[in-house]
Each structure stands twice: as structure tokens, then as C-alpha cells.
Amino acid sequence: MEPGEIKELSEKAKESGEKTIGLTMAIIAVLLAFATMLGHRTHTEEVLIQTKANDQWAYYQAKNIRSHMFEANSEMAGLINGDAPVAEDFRKKAEAQKQGAEVVRAKAEDFEREVEITTRRAGRFDTSEIFLEIAIVLCSITLLTGTRAYWRISFVSSAVGLAFMVSAFLIGK
Numbered sequence: 091m092e093p094g095e096i097k098e099l100s101e102k103a104k105e106s107g108e109k110t111i112g113l114t115m116a117i118i119a120v121l122l123a124f125a126t127m128l129g130h131r132t133h134t135e136e137v138l139i140q141t142k143a144n145d146q147w148a149y150y151q152a153k154n155i156r157s158h159m160f161e162a163n164s165e166m167a168g169l170i171n172g173d174a175p176v177a178e179d180f181r182k183k184a185e186a187q188k189q190g191a192e193v194v195r196a197k198a199e200d201f202e203r204e205v206e207i208t209t210r211r212a213g214r215f216d217t218s219e220i221f222l223e224i225a226i227v228l229c230s231i232t233l234l235t236g237t238r239a240y241w242r243i244s245f246v247s248s249a250v251g252l253a254f255m256v257s258a259f260l261i262g263k
Contacts, residue, residue, distance in 0.1 A: 108233060111241050115229040118248055122222040125255050129215030132258075136208040139201055146198035153191035160184035207262035214258035221251030 164180035228244035231237075 107238065107241075111229050111232050114241065114244065115226055118222055118225045118229065118244070121248070121252065121255075122219060122226065125215055125218040125222055125251065128255070128258070129212055129219060132208060132212040132215055136205060136212055139205045139208055143198055143201035143205055146194055146201055150191050150194040150198055153187050153194060157184045157187035157191060160187060211258045211261045214254045214261065218251045218254035218258065221247045221254065225251065 160180045160183040164177045164184060167180055168174070168177040225244040225247040228240045228247060232241040232244070
């Protein structure tokens, strides 16, 4: 290629706005990477919180079973030995397990609410990703067709993607 041809192609590229569209794509790609990272981390957080909730429900179940076991032992001690102190001791243990189970149940329900909030937040990040990906595709179509209308529409898609990303931070606050 001759220097004149290079200069001509450079001027043509500037005129067509390809550099501006390329820069727009780069900026949107950075936003997309940010939304993707936040989405993945939020999904991981969701799984960890759900695991904590499951652990609490299992602990609740264990305490509940122990409570019923102590109640049954109390009844059996009363029937077999007629020993009121032993039966009363088992009744106290059963009551303590019931009270402890209620505390654990409340904690498990708190974790469940936190999982719901985190799930909604992750969904917003995922939706943000979709709109940012659409914006990149629209920019690509602009480069392929030379129709700047697609580039302008990419700004709308980018704005919607950013709105979803920001709204994810506001969920549960």
C-alpha cells in the first residue's frame, strides 16, 4: 500500500465513525465484564447462603427430634418406674430442645429470606449482562452495515443494562 492510500483509508475510517463505534464497544465490553463478574459472585453467594440455611434446617430437625425423644423418655420413665424426678428431668430437657429449635428455625428463616434477596440480585445482574451483550451486537451490526441507527440503539440497550446493574445493588437495602 502506498502512503496516499493509507491516508485515504484513515480519513475514511474517521469519517465513517468506526473508531467511535469501536470505542463504544470497548466501553460496553468493560461494563459487560463487570456485570458478569458481579453476577457470578452473587450466584456463588446465593449458594453459600442456601447451604447455611440448609444446615440450620437440619439442626432444627435434630433439635426437634431430640425434643420428641426426651418427651417419650419422660413418659416411659413415668410409666416404668413411677419416678417423677426422672420423668421431670426428661420433660425439662424436651422443653429446652423445643426452645432451642425455635431459635434455630428463626435463624434458618432469616437465611431463607437472604437467599431470596440474593437470588433477585443475581437475576438483575444476569439481565444486565443480556442488555449489554445486545448493545455490543448492535455496535457490530453498525460496523457491518454502516447504518448508525443500530449504534444509537445500542445506547438504549446499554442504559437499560446499566439500570439493571444499579438496581441490583439497591435490592434488599
